[in-house]
Amino acid sequence: xxxxxxxxxxxxxxxxxxxxxxxxxxxxxxxxxxxxxxxxxxxxxxxxxxxxxxxxxxxxxxxxxxxxxxxxxxxxxxxxxxxxxxxxxxxxxxxxxxxxxxxxxxxxxxxxxxxxxxxxxxxxxxxxxxxxxxxxxxxxxxxxxxxxxxxxxxxxxxxxxxxxxxxxxxxxxxxxxxxxxxxxxxxxxxxxxxxxxxxxxxxxxxxxxxxxxxxxxxxxxxxxxxxxxxxxxxxxxxxxxxxxxxxxxxxxxxxxxxxxxxxxxxxxxxxx
Amino acid sequence: xxxxxxxxxxxxxxxxxxxxxxxxxxxxxxxxxxxxxxxxxxxxxxxxxxxxxxxxxxxxxxxxxxxxxxxxxxxxxxxxxxxxxxxxxxxxxx
Numbered sequence: 001x002x003x004x005x006x007x008x009x010x011x012x013x014x015x016x017x018x019x020x021x022x023x024x025x026x027x028x029x030x031x032x033x034x035x036x037x038x039x040x041x042x043x044x045x046x047x048x049x050x051x052x053x054x055x056x057x058x059x060x061x062x063x064x065x066x067x068x069x070x071x072x073x074x075x076x077x078x079x080x081x082x083x084x085x086x087x088x089x090x091x092x093x094x095x096x097x098x099x100x101x102x103x104x105x106x107x108x109x110x111x112x113x114x115x116x117x118x119x120x121x122x123x124x125x126x127x128x129x130x131x132x133x134x135x136x137x138x139x140x141x142x143x144x145x146x147x148x149x150x151x152x153x154x155x156x157x158x159x160x161x162x163x164x165x166x167x168x169x170x171x172x173x174x175x176x177x178x179x180x181x182x183x184x185x186x187x188x189x190x191x192x193x194x195x196x197x198x199x200x201x202x203x204x205x206x207x208x209x210x211x212x213x214x215x216x217x218x219x220x221x222x223x224x225x226x227x228x229x230x231x232x233x234x235x236x237x238x239x240x241x242x243x244x245x246x247x248x249x250x251x252x253x254x255x256x257x258x259x260x261x262x263x264x265x266x267x268x269x270x271x272x
Numbered sequence: 273x274x275x276x277x278x279x280x281x282x283x284x285x286x287x288x289x290x291x292x293x294x295x296x297x298x299x300x301x302x303x304x305x306x307x308x309x310x311x312x313x314x315x316x317x318x319x320x321x322x323x324x325x326x327x328x329x330x331x332x333x334x335x336x337x338x339x340x341x342x343x344x345x346x347x348x349x350x351x352x353x354x355x356x357x358x359x360x361x362x363x364x365x366x
Contacts, residue, residue, distance in 0.1 A: 046277065048298050052312035156308060163301075 015202070016078045018195045021098060022205055023071040023139070024088070025245050026131075028099035030064030031089055033057070033120065035260045039107055056117070056156065059149040064089075066142045073138075090264030094247075094254050101237055101244040102185040104253045108178065111164050111171065115178035118157040118222070123189045123215050125150045130206035139204065158222045165226025172227065179223070180231050187236025188243040189215070279328040280306040282313075284320035292324045300325075 037057030044050025068085040076082030083091070102120055107113045128150055131143035161179075164171040190212040192200070199205035223230050242248050264270075277299040283292035295314050300306035306325040314320070334342060346352065 046299060048300060048309040048313055052309060055312045055316065159305070159308075 015198075016074055018199055019136070019204065020071055020074045020078075021195050022199050023067055023074060025098040025100075027064050027067030027071055027088070028097045029103050029120075029124075030060040030062075030067065032097065032099040032256070033103040033117075034061035034064060035256060036103065036105075036107055036116075037113075040113065045110055052156070053113075056153050059146075059153065063142070063146040063149070066146070070138050070142065086264065090261045094249055094257050096247055097244075097249065097253070097257070098247055099244050100185070100188055101250055102182060102189070104244070104249060104256060105182060105185065106252050109174055110160075111174035112178040112181070114157055114160040114164065115175060115182055117153070118161045119179075119182055119186055119219070121150060121154045121157045122218050122222075123186075123211060125154045126211045126214055127206055127208075130211065134206070135203035161222055161228070162226040165223070165228040175226065176228050179228060183231040183233075184235055184237050187233070188238035188245065191239055191243065191245070193241050193245065277301050280310075280325045281328050281331060282306075282310045283324040283326070284310070284314055285322040285324075286320055287318075292322065295319075297328060 034057040037053055037060070040050065040057075041054050042050065044053055065085055068088050071088060072082050072084055074082075100120070102116060105112075105116055125147065128143045128147040131139055132147060134140040134143065161175060164175040166172070167175075190208050192208050196205045196208055200207050220230050237250075238244055238248065278301075279297050280300055280303075281297050282295050284295045285292045298306065298309050298313055300309050303325055307323050310323050310325055315323070
C-alpha cells in the first residue's frame with residue numbers, strides 16, 4: 001500500500017520558519033523607519049539636521065540589510081534558493097512586512113518624527129543589548145554591531161525630545177501631542193507571541209516583555225527632563241497577535257510601501 | 273531656522289594627525305549639538321577621532337588690511353630661514 005505521505009512536501013523545520021519571521025521583524029523595523037526618515041531628505045529644518053537625521057536613516061537601512069541577508073540564509077535552509085535582500089525589501093506585499101506599527105507612522109512635524117524616533121530608539125537599544133547575548137551567533141553579532149550605532153541614535157532623539165519639550169510653548173505642545181498620539185503603538189513592542197515565546201525559550205529571541213520596565217524608566221526620565229507628561233497606558237494597538245509583527249498594518253503603510261517599491265517593481269531585475 | 277542658530281567653526285583631528293585641523297563651519301543652537309552636527313556633517317567617512325567646536329564669534333582674526341604690516345617685514349629677512357648652513361653629505365632628507 002502506497003504511503004499517503006510519500007508525495008507530500010516534507011514539513012519545513014518549524015524553528016527555521018519561526019526564525020525567518022523573527023529576523024524579518026528585526027529587518028523590517030530598520031527598512032521601514034529608514035524609508036520614513038528618507039522622506040525628510042532635503043526637507044529638514046536645517047541643513048545640519050537634514051544630514052544628521054538621514055544619517056540615522058542610513059544606519060537603520062544598513063542594519064536592515066544585515067538582517068535581511070541573514071533572513072535570506074535562513075529561508076534558503078527550508079525553501080531554497082530563498083529570496084535575496086532586494087526581493088525581500090522590494091517585492092513583498094504589505095501583509096508580509098513584520099515591522100512594528102510605530103515605525104510606519106507618518107513623519108508629521110519634526111516633533112512627531114523625533115517622538116517616534118525616541119520611543120523606538122529607547123526600545124531598540126534595549127532589544128539589541130538583549131540580542132547581543134543570543135544563542136544564535138549571527139543574531140548576536142549583528143545586534144552587537146548595530147547597538148554601537150543605536151547608542152548614538154538614543155542620545156540624539158532624547159536630546160530633541162528635551163529641547164522641544166522644554167522649549168517654547170508651541171514646541172512643548174507639539175512634542176506632548178506627538179508623544180500622546182504615538183503612545184498607543186508602544187504596547188506592541190513588549191507583546192510576546194508564539195514565535196517569540198518559542199525562540200525565547202531556545203535562547204535565540206529576546207524576552208520582549210522584560211524590556212518593558214527598563215524602557216518605561218528611561219522614557220520617564222527623559223520625559224521628566226523635557227517637562228512632558230508620561231501618557232497613561234490605554235488601548236494599545238496591535239496586541240493579541242493582530243499587529244505589525246504579524247503583518248497587520250495601519251492605513252499609512254501601503255502608501256509608504258508603494259513609494260518605496262515603485263522603482264524596483266516597475267523595472268524588475270534592473271541593475272544600476 | 274538655521275539663520276537663528278549661531279555659527280560654529282569645526283576642527284577635526286584625523287586618524288593620522290596630532291593636531292586638530294579646521295575643516296569648515298556649521299550652524300547649531302549650542303556646543304553639544306555643534307559637536308553632534310559636526311560628527312554627522314564632517315566625519316561620515318571615518319575622517320576623525322576627535323572634534324573641537326568653537327563659536328565663530330569667539331575667534332579673533334587678523335585683519336586683511338594689516339597684511340603688509342604684519343607679514344611683509346619677514347620677506348627681506350632671509351637669515352631667519354635655516355638656509356645658510358652647509359649640510360654634511362651624510363645627512364639625508366632635509
